[in-house]
Amino acid sequence: MLLVLSAEHRAHLGCLPRAGGAAVGELGRLALEQLRRGAAPRACETAARKLNIGVDTIQHGVEGLVYLLTESSKLMISEVDFQDSIHVLGFSDELNKSLLQLYLDNRKEIRSILGELAPRLPSYHSLEWRLDVQLASRSLRQQSKPAVTMKLHLNQNDDQTAQVLQTDPATLLHLIQQLEQALGEMKMNHCRRIVRNMK
């Protein structure tokens, strides 16, 4: 599967051969830092001063590299395909080899970073529970009404929310039974066939 690079992308990456071998290493490092931690304009300025190239060119070069690496890692393209895709840029063999090395060394890490960007539903964090028995109320004395109060803590994108739920033991047992039935579905033939095929 080949990557199609737009004209603008090619223009941004066009600064690489002019910059030279060492600069490519530096830009690669900046690109990875940007993927890990987000844009760092100061680092780009320092690199621009060191390599004697304009800040904008450095910025575009880094962004071009970031996009190239994320697209290649996202599609998990093979070495041959990567080489064919950048061949169209017309770089020297040395440059192509260093770009390929950069891609192969870091694609696992980039894939794990990309994996965390997917939208998430609130996920389970913890559950506190409490068993109470209501003995009397203003309207009725001498009762015996058990109730289970639960606080469900959920995590969503580093946000913690809590949901308070209350039920009587009979409903709770029914809930548990329904959840166990749902788990039991995993052991049915249909699910087993699908899981086997996915592996």
Place this chain on the structure above:
Amino acid sequence: QRFRFCGDLDCPDWVLAEISTLAKISSVKLKLICAQVLRDLLGEAIEYDKILKLTSDAKLESGDVKATIAVLGFILSSAAKHNVDSESLSSELQQLGLPKAEHASGLCRSYEEKQSSLQDRLRACSLRLSQLGSVHWRVDYTLSSSELQEVNEPVVHLTFNVRDRECEKMTAVPVTLSANKFRVLLA
């Protein structure tokens, strides 16, 4: 096999697996690590560096250190939760394979010292939705109003300060009642 400190249930597999890690640490160091874990359970800050120093002799990896802290935390809090006395805890830990002479008895002695404070702390941490902080009141006497020239009625203002467990914030709930309603409330 049922264990009292697990609430009369089977001991979880991971606890069984980590008992052998505990046996690798010398008993003196184990008692010091126990003291740190108890500090964490009682809500004070845990000093992870000290624990790392203590476990460095036994050449435990970082995963093993965390497992040790987890298993000690589980044993101590579970024993406090089910109100197990220290002799039963000691015999059950020996059944699980913790060497008696120093390890189990050292652990149980630390547990016994802090058992009641642990239980108090666990009781305080139990689920509570909200808590009444304080009540302020004021009684006014209405002389007259735009509706009626002579009112002459007492009015009670109450403010309930409710503390929300989650955000540690006090919310004020103001209530105003006429004298009759207030009597109904008190009745």
